[in-house]
Amino acid sequence: MSSSFIKVPAGGQKIIPGQAVPDNPIIPFIEGDGIGVDITPVMIKVIDAAVEKAYGGKKKIHWMEVYAGEKSTQLYGPDEWLPKETFDALKEYSVSIKGPMTTPVGGGIRSLNVALRQELDLYQCLRPVRYFKGVPSPLKDPTKTDMAIFRENTEDIYAGIEWQADSDGAVKVIKFLQDEMGVRKIRFPEHCGIGIKPVSVEGTSRLVRAAIRHAIDNDRKSVTLVHKGNIMKFTEGLFRDVGYKLAQTEFGAQPIDGGPWCSFKNPNTGREIVIKDAIADAFLQQILLRPAEYDVIACCNLNGDYISDALAAQVGGIGIAPGANISDKYACFEATHGTAPKYAGLDKVNPGSLILSAEMMLRHIGWREAAELVIKSMEAAIGDKQVTYDFARLMDGATELSCSAFGDAMIARM
Numbered sequence: 049m050s051s052s053f054i055k056v057p058a059g060g061q062k063i064i065p066g067q068a069v070p071d072n073p074i075i076p077f078i079e080g081d082g083i084g085v086d087i088t089p090v091m092i093k094v095i096d097a098a099v100e101k102a103y104g105g106k107k108k109i110h111w112m113e114v115y116a117g118e119k120s121t122q123l124y125g126p127d128e129w130l131p132k133e134t135f136d137a138l139k140e141y142s143v144s145i146k147g148p149m150t151t152p153v154g155g156g157i158r159s160l161n162v163a164l165r166q167e168l169d170l171y172q173c174l175r176p177v178r179y180f181k182g183v184p185s186p187l188k189d190p191t192k193t194d195m196a197i198f199r200e201n202t203e204d205i206y207a208g209i210e211w212q213a214d215s216d217g218a219v220k221v222i223k224f225l226q227d228e229m230g231v232r233k234i235r236f237p238e239h240c241g242i243g244i245k246p247v248s249v250e251g252t253s254r255l256v257r258a259a260i261r262h263a264i265d266n267d268r269k270s271v272t273l274v275h276k277g278n279i280m281k282f283t284e285g286l287f288r289d290v291g292y293k294l295a296q297t298e299f300g301a302q303p304i305d306g307g308p309w310c311s312f313k314n315p316n317t318g319r320e321i322v323i324k325d326a327i328a329d330a331f332l333q334q335i336l337l338r339p340a341e342y343d344v345i346a347c348c349n350l351n352g353d354y355i356s357d358a359l360a361a362q363v364g365g366i367g368i369a370p371g372a373n374i375s376d377k378y379a380c381f382e383a384t385h386g387t388a389p390k391y392a393g394l395d396k397v398n399p400g401s402l403i404l405s406a407e408m409m410l411r412h413i414g415w416r417e418a419a420e421l422v423i424k425s426m427e428a429a430i431g432d433k434q435v436t437y438d439f440a441r442l443m444d445g446a447t448e449l450s451c452s453a454f455g456d457a458m459i460a461r462m
């Protein structure tokens with residue numbers, strides 16, 4: 049593959065990590081599969097309008113399309129799902145945004161989303177979950193759900209280290225486990241797929257460190273380590289133990305009543321931050337019944353995937369659930385939801401999740417005034433009951449708007 053399809057927009061400048069963000073940054077975007085074709089242009093239109101309104105033309109994003117997923121196979125060739133020039137651009141321009149990408153179940157290609165996170169070492173998946181006034185919710189008081197999920201984004205069973213049943217690899221790994229590791233517990237070793245779950249001290253430490261720093265910077269009351277460490281002792285249990293240890297060694301947390309919960313004073317505000325843990329199954333009921341008790345959540349990759357969608361449902365669903373994949377150098381923003389294939393091209397779905405992901409991106413580059421306009425206009429559109437189908441079907445007296453009309457309704461309210 050040597051073709052280049054990326055056109056660098058004239059008049060834009062690179063964002064260079066550690067340097068001031070230029071007023072004319074080039075931001076690469078991946079349109080995404082499925083509903084990507086609907087939500088990505090609406091996101092761009094809304095963000096451009098907010099930036100224009102906030103800065104009167106002094107600042108402007110120069111969007112640069114880069115290709116991955118189905119669109120990339122159409123351009124570069126049938127097996128080119130994530131071309132090298134896309135990776136290179138995401139690194140070179142350091143801040144980017146992407147639509148969702150399809151991953152087939154069972155066979156076929158491995159997740160391009162996971163590949164991107166791993167290749168760019170975007171180890172923090174930050175998914176804030178909070179309530180917007182007027183949004184339909186199954187909870188009596190959805191305002192109590194206000195959490196920031198820090199999901200480890202590069203390891204765990206999600207890393208996709210696994211072998212298909214009956215493949216040479218599966219047979220070999222199972223034989224190794226039985227013959228050399230003394231494993232007797234594989235219930236049906238014949239015709240058995242097998243996977244590996246890596247959870248490391250280093251991977252856990254950097255994620256929990258980011259979660260605790262977020263709690264400090266945002267004056268949150270607690271960080272909860274969510275895990276299934278009673279069952280998977282040396283992976284999820286490690287996650288919990290390393291998290292507690294790090295809170296003590298790096299942040300000076302002291303055990304509460306003999307531990308393992310511990311706490312320290314926020315150096316900025318003097319208020320106490322509690323580090324606690326919860327076993328994942330119980331946590332999933334606690335967030336519904338006692339959401340006010342949770343602030344910042346730190347968890348392994350797979351648990352974070354489940355928790356993200358479950359928490360999103362408490363405050364309106366994945367149509368309005370934003371996210372960011374962050375490393376120490378790069379950031380790639382993306383919605384929590386996927387490609388919702390049955391709605392692709394219908395101009396129907398909620399673009400809110402990708403728009404709010406872009407809002408996080410605006411804050412990330414320090415364009416707070418534009419970010420606030422995005423929030424204000426979304427609240428105003430929802431407050432006026434001008435919403436997409438997902439909210440309209442749950443709200444009395446709402447006007448159902450198309451995806452693009454919802455974007456326009458936001459712009460009209462900036």
Ligand SMILES: NC(=O)C1=CN([C@@H]2O[C@H](COP(=O)(O)OP(=O)(O)OC[C@H]3O[C@@H](n4cnc5c(N)ncnc54)[C@H](OP(=O)(O)O)[C@@H]3O)[C@@H](O)[C@H]2O)C=CC1
Pocket residue numbers: 083147148149150151152161366367368382383384385386387388389397398399400401438
């Ligand atoms: N980061 C990424 O790129 C992700 C990619 N995926 C991939 O997406 C594909 C489809 O996955 P699937 O399990 O169907 O999950 P999706 O998140 O794509 O969709 C599930 C359901 O969520 C609702 N939904 C999703 N997006 C929106 C939106 N913007 N507005 C309103 N409602 C929305 C719809 O509910 P309803 O039917 O009730 O209207 C939809 O049917 C898979 O290949 C999966 O691997 C999945 C998650 C993340």
Ligand SMILES: O=C(O)CCC(=O)C(=O)O
Pocket residue numbers: 149150151159160161162353356384386
């Ligand atoms: O990569 C995928 O297809 C799914 C990813 C996903 O569900 C997520 O990151 O929340």
Ligand SMILES: [Mg+2]
Pocket residue numbers: 353354356357384
């Ligand atoms: Mg998911």
